[in-house]
Amino acid sequence: MAPALIEPRVLRGFRDYLPEEMIPRQRMINTITAVFERHGFAPLGTPALEYSEVLLGKYGADAEKLLFRFTDNGGRDVSLRYDLTLSLARVAAQYGNLPVPFKRYQIAPVWRAERPGHGRFREFYQCDVDIVGAAGPLAEYECIQVDYDVMTALGIEKFSIHVSNRKLLEGLSSKLGVADGAQSRAIARTIDKLPSQGEEAVRTLLSSDAGLNSKQIGTVFEYLSLKGSNEAILAQLRQFFANTPEAHSGIESLETIIRCTGAAGIPEGTVELDLSIARGLDYYTGTVYETFLLDLPALGSVMSGGRYDGLVSIFSGQDVPAVGISVGIDRLFSGLKETGRIPQAATVSQVLVTVFSESTTPQSLQAATRLRSLGVAAEVAVEGGALRRQLKYANKQHIPFALIIGPDEAENGTMTLRDMESGEQRSFATIEAVAARVLDQRDDHRS
Amino acid sequence: MAPALIEPRVLRGFRDYLPEEMIPRQRMINTITAVFERHGFAPLGTPALEYSEVLLGKYGADAEKLLFRFTDNGGRDVSLRYDLTLSLARVAAQYGNLPVPFKRYQIAPVWRAERPGHGRFREFYQCDVDIVGAAGPLAEYECIQVDYDVMTALGIEKFSIHVSNRKLLEGLSSKLGVADGAQSRAIARTIDKLPSQGEEAVRTLLSSDAGLNSKQIGTVFEYLSLKGSNEAILAQLRQFFANTPEAHSGIESLETIIRCTGAAGIPEGTVELDLSIARGLDYYTGTVYETFLLDLPALGSVMSGGRYDGLVSIFSGQDVPAVGISVGIDRLFSGLKETGRIPQAATVSQVLVTVFSESTTPQSLQAATRLRSLGVAAEVAVEGGALRRQLKYANKQHIPFALIIGPDEAENGTMTLRDMESGEQRSFATIEAVAARVLDQRDDHRS
DSSP states (O other): OOOOOHHHOOOTTOOOOOHHHHHHHHHHHHHHHHHHHHHHHHHHBSSEEHHHHHHHHHHHHHHHHHEEEEEETTSSSSEEESSSSSHHHHHHHTTTTTTEEEEEEOOOOOOOOOBTTTTTTEEEEEEEEEEESSHHHHHHHHOOOOOOHHHTTTTOOOOSEEEEEHHHHHHHHHHHHHOOOOHHHHHHHHHHTTTHHHHHHHEEEHTTTOOHHHHHHHHHHHHTTTTHHHHHHHHHHHHHHTGGGGGGGHHHHHHHHHHHHHHTOOOOTTEEOOOTOOOOSTOSSSSEEEEEEEEEGOOOOOOEEEEEETHHHHSSSSOOOEEEEEEHHHHHHHHHHHHOOOOOOOOOEEEEOOOOTTHHHHHHHHHHHHHEEEOEHHHHHHOOHHHHHHHHHHHHHTOOOEOOOOOHHHHHOOOEEETTTOOOEEEOOOOOHHHHHHHHHHHHHOO | OOOOOOOOOTTTTTTOOOOHHHHHHHHHHHHHHHHHHHOEEEEEEOEEEEEEHHHTTSOOHHHHHTEEEEEETTEEEEEESSHHHHHHHHHEEEHHTOOSSEEEEEEEEEOOOOBBTTOOOOOOOOEEEEEESSSSHHHHHHHHHHHHHHHHHTTSSSSSEEEEEEEEEEHHHHHHHHOHHHHHHHHHHHHHHHHHHHHHHHHHOOOOOOOOOOHHOOOOOOOOTTTTSSSHHHHHHHTTTTTGGHHHHHHHHHHHHHHHHHHHOOOOTTEOTTTOOOOOTTTSEEEEEEEHHHHHGGGGEEEEEEEEETTTHHHHHHOEEEEEEEEEEEHHHHHHTTTTSSSOSSSOSSSEEEOOOOTTTHHHHHHHHHHHHHTTOOOEETTTOHHHHHHHHHHTTSSEEEEEEEEEHHHHEEEEEEEEETTTTTEEEOOOHHHHHHHHHHHHHHH
């Protein structure tokens, strides 16, 4: 009796990336990686599974419910990582010989048992750069420069990097007479919901969740109403927080960042102070960033992060400053796709080397080997069969060329190259000439 | 009261890859990826978590005990993937519109709850190419060509690709009068242990585990003693299996593969027929491969695979041929390291751009930005401080150059480039000249 068939399916909230999705995605990741490395960030790898205690108690209660947490075969309480930042903080505390500052990037999946929905998955990739051990505003500026360079390298012209600082919210709490850390964090989390939920909802939540009275809520909105050019906002902040020293270092950081932005030639208007930016996670302590595509504001932030000086000390007991920024590659990819910036690609092959018969197969294999050594992605039609069928495959796969070596060609040492789009066929005497023709075409397509 | 510190540690059998390990590892993976793509394999992504039923019943009982299997928040029976092959088989059955043949590669972690030990980890990377939907021996040859090209691209000169075919073992079972599939597979698994456990152990296991009598065991060793040149082994196989049709298609595949190897110019002696190669996993049905570094035979196979025609039908009910090969990148990396082929690298930065004071910072930021646009990996010394301290960091990190822009340089528009190894300092008038000097040096280092 044949065993029952097993239904081929993926878990809800998980997905396969088929080549047509994976090829442009991988190219996007390669572009981002090149920017990270050009800034001197080095790659780091950490395990997918961590002791649960490494992850618990840092994200806030809402996030913790989303952990994929279980007991392993050895009875250990383990969880799939929820983000890459906690593992980095662990690494920073665990190894004594890391450079200071420690600049690393990591591009890897994370897992959250969210209710799956539009653009929300249970497995998705994070793509982070972080600088551990640098306290000054230049490190915060560096993340903005990386942000700008990533967007530019991806061919995005219209985007805006919104910046604020958690220290301002500490100042705001002080001004409100709120001394309790938990209440302070609730205010930050609530302000973070302003862009998505609007002013009325935030007013209600500031009362119900953050426990503020109407006078205090008035002060919060006075703060949130500080608008204008970056310079105008900085001037208003200095006035608003004149008697609130808790906010002063935050204002200074923002001043330096804005100055550096101009110095390094980031175009005016790209970096905007925006006091509604707070970031939801509890661990942020300083400058915070979000990045929006001007064509698709509803997409939400595609690159976000901030300073989180307290996180490493949970493991090491020592204060270690840290700041980082993360590309939301899934969201960004879907945004680029929507605006037509992702070229279609279902194949990486540039030439299908056809196979005619057993007697000509050696020539086909040699041609493929030599094309590859000349930098051409050459696929051999391993199933052979009728030439028509082989060409049909090249067509379906959008492979730009087919190389045909039949008995005539094999005898006189020539090759026929067929342009799959036009159908034009040309005879070539050398493999170098074939490669040159194919690589030419590739450049045309890519430019 | 401060909360108790959490000990920073990784789970047993898991590990962090710090930059000094991750940088050369990533370069190795990039080289391998380039070979895969030059052969026309396209990337595929699949989830880390699968329904347990997708994985169960395919690897054999020993392997199944090693699954990281648990019940998720929604009550589903799920497992972390054990290899990449099963997910590929699921994908091949799940999507109707895949090309035939479907050539994909995937480089991703897999998880097995093995007893951790020397070179054995619970999380490790697999690096696979597979061709689904191609039944002929050219597809099997293609995997050997990929194997050869990967080894060569990694600069390995002395290696040997050992090839056999599971159909020969089917023929052997038939010759032994063994009709039971489970007993047949037990024979294959036991033969697979010959290189690691030796002849005496295999004789014992063939009796105790595979249930063979001494005459049958004699026949097995008669088979295993067929040695000599590839042509000599093929001739002996034809004789040995003259009356055993089950083995004939296997012999024909091996003949074609050996012929193609010569035709494509793979040097004589690189591909060796080796009848002790069986592969442990149950799902193999045809040609099987293993690859050994001649300098380090004890390392075991660094690139292995084979044909597994029955696997997709578990999901689809239809016979779909498939063949693939997998680079054991962890093992290969440790082998390359041991033989001095992995250059030390703890940084990706080529220049540390130093920061002198607030007034010269704009020039430093501009220089870094322009260096990056010229293709140089330029890191800004974001923590500033004494120049001596900045240079000490460059030294410790083995960053080859430091760019110094002090007040004098800022005023007269020059830059001083310090070669960190020799200590030599030279003044440059343009950033292009600085970039040219740095990139020159880089080529020196890499060649």
